[in-house]
Amino acid sequence: MEGKSEELEGEMEVEAYRRLFPLQFYERHLSDSVRPDARPLNKARPTSIVPAPLPSADASAMVKIGNTTMLSGIKLEIMFPSSDSPDEGCIAIDFHMPPICSPMVRPGRPAEAAPVISQQLNNVIMSSKLIDLKELSIASGKAAWMVYLEIYCLDADGALFDAALLSAVAAIAHLEIPPVCLNEEGRVVSSQGQAETNTDNNGNTNNSNTEKRKLTLGSIPFSLTCLLHKQYLLVDPTDEEESIMPSLLTVVLDTSGHLISLYKPGGPVLAYTSTTKNCVALATRRVKELEKILKEALSEMDVIEN
Amino acid sequence: MASKSGTISTYSPLFSRKNPNFTNGVRSDGRHFHECRLAFLRTGAVNAASGSAYAEFGNTKVIVSVFGPRESKKAMMYSDTGRLNCSVSFTTFSTPIRGQGSEHKEFSSMLHKALEGAIMLETFPKTTVDVFALVLESGGSELPVIISCASLALADAGIAMFDLVTSVSVSCFKDDLVIDPVFEEESCQDGSLMIVCMPLRNEVTQLTVTGEWSTPKVHEAMDLCLGACSKLGDIMRLCLKEAASTLQ
Amino acid sequence: MASYFRRKKITFWPCGFRISGDTIVLAAVYGPKAGSKKNESPEKASIEVLWKPKSGQIGKAEREYEMILTRTLQSIFLSTIHPNTTTSVIIQVMHDDGALLPCAINAACAALVDAGIPLKSLAVAICCGITESGSIILDPTKQEEQEMPAFAYLVFPNSSLAVLPGTPPLIEGEPVEHGIITSVTHGAMSVDDYFDCLDRGRVASAKLSEFLRKNLAQSQIPNHSSKAS
Numbered sequence: 001m002e003g004k005s006e007e008l009e010g011e012m013e014v015e016a017y018r019r020l021f022p023l024q025f026y027e028r029h030l031s032d033s034v035r036p037d038a039r040p041l042n043k044a045r046p047t048s049i050v051p052a053p054l055p056s057a058d059a060s061a062m063v064k065i066g067n068t069t070m071l072s073g074i075k076l077e078i079m080f081p082s083s084d085s086p087d088e089g090c091i092a093i094d095f096h097m098p099p100i101c102s103p104m105v106r107p108g109r110p111a112e113a114a115p116v117i118s119q120q121l122n123n124v125i126m127s128s129k130l131i132d133l134k135e136l137s138i139a140s141g142k143a144a145w146m147v148y149l150e151i152y153c154l155d156a157d158g159a160l161f162d163a164a165l166l167s168a169v170a171a172i173a174h175l176e177i178p179p180v181c182l183n184e185e186g187r188v189v190s191s192q193g194q195a196e197t198n199t200d201n202n203g204n205t206n207n208s209n210t211e212k213r214k215l216t217l218g219s220i221p222f223s224l225t226c227l228l229h230k231q232y233l234l235v236d237p238t239d240e241e242e243s244i245m246p247s248l249l250t251v252v253l254d255t256s257g258h259l260i261s262l263y264k265p266g267g268p269v270l271a272y273t274s275t276t277k278n279c280v281a282l283a284t285r286r287v288k289e290l291e292k293i294l295k296e297a298l299s300e301m302d303v304i305e306n
Numbered sequence: 307m308a309s310k311s312g313t314i315s316t317y318s319p320l321f322s323r324k325n326p327n328f329t330n331g332v333r334s335d336g337r338h339f340h341e342c343r344l345a346f347l348r349t350g351a352v353n354a355a356s357g358s359a360y361a362e363f364g365n366t367k368v369i370v371s372v373f374g375p376r377e378s379k380k381a382m383m384y385s386d387t388g389r390l391n392c393s394v395s396f397t398t399f400s401t402p403i404r405g406q407g408s409e410h411k412e413f414s415s416m417l418h419k420a421l422e423g424a425i426m427l428e429t430f431p432k433t434t435v436d437v438f439a440l441v442l443e444s445g446g447s448e449l450p451v452i453i454s455c456a457s458l459a460l461a462d463a464g465i466a467m468f469d470l471v472t473s474v475s476v477s478c479f480k481d482d483l484v485i486d487p488v489f490e491e492e493s494c495q496d497g498s499l500m501i502v503c504m505p506l507r508n509e510v511t512q513l514t515v516t517g518e519w520s521t522p523k524v525h526e527a528m529d530l531c532l533g534a535c536s537k538l539g540d541i542m543r544l545c546l547k548e549a550a551s552t553l554q
Numbered sequence: 555m556a557s558y559f560r561r562k563k564i565t566f567w568p569c570g571f572r573i574s575g576d577t578i579v580l581a582a583v584y585g586p587k588a589g590s591k592k593n594e595s596p597e598k599a600s601i602e603v604l605w606k607p608k609s610g611q612i613g614k615a616e617r618e619y620e621m622i623l624t625r626t627l628q629s630i631f632l633s634t635i636h637p638n639t640t641t642s643v644i645i646q647v648m649h650d651d652g653a654l655l656p657c658a659i660n661a662a663c664a665a666l667v668d669a670g671i672p673l674k675s676l677a678v679a680i681c682c683g684i685t686e687s688g689s690i691i692l693d694p695t696k697q698e699e700q701e702m703p704a705f706a707y708l709v710f711p712n713s714s715l716a717v718l719p720g721t722p723p724l725i726e727g728e729p730v731e732h733g734i735i736t737s738v739t740h741g742a743m744s745v746d747d748y749f750d751c752l753d754r755g756r757v758a759s760a761k762l763s764e765f766l767r768k769n770l771a772q773s774q775i776p777n778h779s780s781k782a783s
Contacts (some may be wrong), residue, residue, distance in 0.1 A: 054443045056365065057399040067353040071442060073399030077316035096407065098395055099438040100371035102354045107393040107409055107438070115617040122614075127704070127741045146316045150398050150407070152440070154369060155352045180319055188319040239354070246625075249737075258742040262706070266625025270711065270733025272726040273752065280745055 022244045030232050037238065042282060044224070044236035045159075047290065049170050049297035058178075061170035061297075066238065067157035072149065072167040074175055078188045079146040081137070089136020089144035093122045095151045095164055102156040102239075117161050120263065121151070121168060124252050128221040128260045130172060135215050138180060143188050145177065158238040159225045161250055169220050170294060174301055176212040219254040222290040223261070224283040226251070228269040235282055249276070251283035255291055318403050326491045328482065335364070335488060342474070342486040342534055347455070347545040349462040357463020361455035364488060365445025370455045372463040375433035388430035392418040394439045394452055401444055402489070413439075413449055416512070420453045420473065420502040423511040426466040435465055446488035450475045453502055458542050462549070469504035470542050471511060474534040476500075476527045478517060483527055485534060499524065501531040505539035577657045578648035581665035586639035598633040599641065603662070606646045619645075619655055626659055626709055626736045627666070630673045641671060652696035653681035655707050655738065660766070667770050676712040676766055677735055678759040681705060682751040684743050690754050704741030706748065708755040711735060712763030731763070732756055 018025045018036070029036055039045070045066030054060040057073035064070075081088060095118035097111040105111045125131070136145040149171065151164045180188050227237040229245040242248065247267030252260040259280070264271055271279075326334050337343070343364035352358035355371035362368075378389055394414045398407035421437065437460065439452045450473035457471035477487035477495035484491055492498070497517020503510045515524065586599060594600045605612060605620045612620075627643065643665065645658050656679035663677050683694040683705040691698070699705055713731040725733065739748070 054367070054399065056402060056443050056445070060399070069352075071397075073397065075318070075399050075404040077318050077404060079316040094398075096397075098440045099393060099436070100352060100355070100358070100369055100440045103373050103376070106436070107395075112617075112621065115614040116621045119614045119618040123740055127739075129742070148398065148404055152397055152442075154440070155354055157353060187317075190319055253745075254742065257745070259739070259745045259748050260742050261739050262737050262748060263739070264734055264737040265622045266627070266629045266709075266736050268629050270629075270725075270730070270735060271737070272728045272733050273749070274726050274728075276734065276749075276752075 022240075026229075026241070026244055030229070030234075035234065035241075041232060042235050044286060044289070045238075047166070047293055049166070049293060051170075051297050051301035052174060059171045059175040061167050061174060062154075063163050063167035063170060065159055065163045065166070065236065067155055068159055068163045069153070069155040070151055070160075070163040070167040071154055072151040072164075072171040074171050075148045075150075076177070077146045077148065078138070078143050078180075081141060081144040085133070086141035087137045087144075088133040089146060090133065091125070091131060091136075091147040091149060093125060093149045093151075093168065094118055095121055095153070097153045097156065101153040104156075113160065117164055120161055120250075120261070121164060124165060124221050124223070124261050125168065125172075128252075128254050128258075129218045130169065130220060131215060131217070136177075138188060139182050143182060147175070156239060158240070158242050159236050162223045162225050162236065165221065165223050165252070166290060166294070169222075170297060172215070173217060173220070173294065173298055176214055178212055219256040219258070220291070220294070221252050221254045221260045222283075222287040223250055223252040224279075224286040225249070226279045226282065228267065228271060228275065230269070233275065233278055233282075235286075249279050251279050253280070253283050253287050255287065257284070325494060326488075328479070328484075333484065333488075334490065339482055339484050340530060342538075343488075345538070345541060347458060347542060349458060349545060349549045355459075355463070357459050357461070357465070359455050359458035359462055361451050361458070363445075363447065363451050363486065365443055366448055366451050367442040367445075368439060368448070368451050368455045369442060370437060370439045370452065370459040372435060372437050372456075372459045372465065374435040374463075375430035375465070376436070378432065378434045382434075384432065386431050387427040388425075388432075389434040390418060390422055390425060390427065390437065391434050392421065392437045392439075392456075394441070396441045396444065399443075400441050413452065416449060416514075417452055417456060420512045421456060421460070421471060423509075424457065424467045424469060424471045424504055425460065426468065429466045435460075435463075444489065446490075446492050447475050447486055449473070450486075450500055450502075454538060454542065458545065461542075461546055469506045469509075470539055471502060472505055472535040472538040472542065473500060473502040473512075474531045474538060476531055478519065478523065478527070483523070483530060485530055499527045499531065501528060501535060503532060503535050505532075505536035576649060577651045577654055579654070579658045579661045580646040580648055581658070581661035582644045582646070583641065583662075583665045583669040583671065584644070585641035585669075586636045586671070587642070588639060590638050591640055596638045599631070599636045599639045600633070601627050601631050601641045601643065603627065604642060604644045605658075606644065608647045608650060619658065622655065622736060622738060623658060623662060626677055626679075627662060629735050630663070630675055630677050630711065631666075632672050632674060635672055641666075650696060652694050652699045653707070655679070656681045656693075656709070659709055659736075660762075664766065664770065674711070675714060675730075676763060677709050678712050678763045678766065679707065679709045679736070680755045680758050680762065681707050682755050682758075684741075684747050684751065688747065690747075690750055692754065692758050702741070704739065704743040704747070706737060706739040706743075706751050706755075708734060708752065708759070709736035710756060710759045710763075712766065713760065715767075731760065 047065045050062040053062045058076045059074040062071045097105050097114045099105045099107050183189050226249045227234040228247040247269035250263040346362040348360045351360035352371045357372040360369050392414050394410045398405050437456050453473040476499045477484045478497040500514045502512035590600045603620050603623045605616045643662050659679035683691045683702045
């Protein structure tokens with residue numbers, strides 16, 4: 001294979017070479033410290049957050065990292081708190097890969113990656129203590145908020161987890177809890193507009209007021225996926241890169257510098273201490289970048305609302 | 307850890323149904339009866355697909371991806387003509403009350419029937435073209451938007467068609483005809499009519515009527531829809547031209 | 555087929571402590587069978603993992619374990635030896651008392667060796683937990699796992715026994731067995747704590763791999779004649 005590719009090289013078009021000998025194609029780029037999309041190895045793709053694209057959801061955000069596009073939406077519903085934690089709400093996170101996002105996904109045959117990323121998101125958001133579940137309580141033991149956070153992949157082009165996490169935290173950061181109160185039957189009703197009558201004779205409601213309130217967030221987790229190949233370390237891989245060189249390492253750090261997750265699911269390349277340290281250092285830099293992008297997007301959201 | 311979800315029963319507290327009111331011939335969103343919503347169309351929304359389009363009509367937002375022509379499923383019999391496979395699904399947060407997010411079988415088959423007549427299937431024998439739609443937000447008249455958006459995506463993918471397919475629906479309220487209805491209007495309409503047509507060829511590929519209609523009303527509604535369809539066709543053509551000119 | 559009991563390894567542990575409660579996982583290997591999986595290269599051998607929970611249906615967590623296990627085994631699996639075949643590893647959870655994934659990886663590895671599948675090296679899995687006070691404990695029970703603020707599952711290759719004289723070559727200044735095959739963490743910890751975990755995990759995995767090697771060597775000899783091909 002190796003020898004044959006050398007032979008053919010001279011007389012082959014670039015696109016054909018890329019298709020037939022993808023690994024050799026990439027290695028020739030990597031040896032010059034550049035990637036086929038003209039990025040240096042340690043540079044992430046341009047990242048943007050579209051604030052609140054869906055007015056009908058309680059909160060939403062769309063994130064683009066290069067071509068990878070994620071749309072997250074939050075729907076709030078009421079639940080009965082469980083008996084072991086009567087003053088806590090709940091958050092349910094789900095990640096979907098609908099067939100529109102990639103030629104690999106077909107209806108009725110869901111993508112293998114979807115439940116894995118879903119589980120990873122759950123783990124990271126719970127581990128980071130981003131949301132205090134007590135803040136989701138409406139009336140202790142009677143009612144609490146259930147936050148349904150769903151992330152849809154609209155376009156899959158690598159580093160899916162990074163984009164999914166960013167869109168999830170952007171939606172959570174933007175979430176506002178609407179004012180509600182309990183009625184006589186123990187059901188929760190919206191107290192918007194009828195606030196005066198309800199707040200007076202409802203002594204047993206807590207956390208119900210007439211204003212929308214934002215959640216107080218803990219330190220926010222951000223992630224960076226690195227691709228390991230031989231001695232090279234590629235940041236923010238595209239789908240093509242992921243399929244050719246399968247060793248990935250995802251570092252999740254929060255804004256206070258804690259390590260939330262260091263995720264390396266196998267792969268032929270082993271991560272040694274120096275490589276791991278490099279990845280953490282790159283992630284630290286990326287966290288600063290993403291924090292700034294998120295902050296700008298949130299202030300933009302506030303401008304839209306007011 | 308609070309990952310134990312799914313089994314917990316929950317309800318939405320904030321859903322209050324708004325009834326549409328028509329005062330002085332003006333609808334709740336400020337439109338006149340025979341006025342369509344502002345439309346935004348863009349091709350090439352999804353890079354992973356062969357062709358794609360994004361459509362936004364008021365609050366109704368739809369993405370359609372087209373894949374192929376590609377190898378048909380192994381179980382499929384040999385076929386001289388190409389196959390068309392359509393699937394429509396909604397996001398769970400698209401509707402005012404949280405939905406299930408599964409495939410909408412009825413819309414899938416309606417979309418298939420609407421597009422089938424316009425595509426030159428004989429140009430890609432033995433293979434399948436997949437048309438997948440995802441409704442990001444449903445603000446009424448989803449199906450007409452999905453159909454128009456799908457034909458735009460097919461054009462973006464370079465699939466040969468006789469003409470662009472456009473679609474518009476009309477709601478009937480006693481004596482009034484309301485074009486391009488929003489969610490609230492659709493939920494208390496007396497009847498609805500949807501036309502799918504190829505405006506340049508002046509051909510109708512699909513016509514659905516529900517509810518009670520008198521013959522003159524049907525005629526009036528059809529004229530209204532066909533007029534709107536040809537305008538929508540012009541907008542879509544413009545969108546394709548723009549996309550092509552930016553490429554050069 | 556090989557089952558993996560925690561109790562077995564406790565006696566060899568540098569900081570062996572607990573006797574109560576065992577995680578038991580049964581791993582069975584079938585194959586190599588003809589034909590490769592869909593969407594995989596027919597020029598290579600593929601490996602698939604089926605995770606059977608103790609009870610109930612397979613959920614998201616199990617799907618994730620399945621994926622991690624598949625990728626971990628792929629990294630030690632010689633995919634060029636039997637092209638166009640599939641080797642199936644079936645993991646049946648008998649009892650979960652913490653560190654389930656590391657236990658399953660060790661069991662799968664032992665089962666692959668038992669089945670005579672050639673491997674690059676063994677994968678040695680370990681769970682390191684970080685307590686509130688910042689100290690690191692190895693192989694926590696389920697209760698400890700839940701109470702601890704953070705823990706990490708780490709998988710390393712075992713040290714190679716070379717016939718060549720001299721010390722084995724170093725990669726990036728470290729021996730091969732220090733490279734991470736798989737790392738999965740839960741909970742928030744400081745970066746230094748993680749690297750502490752790595753060091754502890756490497757020491758423990760060295761002992762564990764010694765134990766595995768000894769045990770596998772022993773079990774191969776008497777079983778040889780009784781084994782059905």
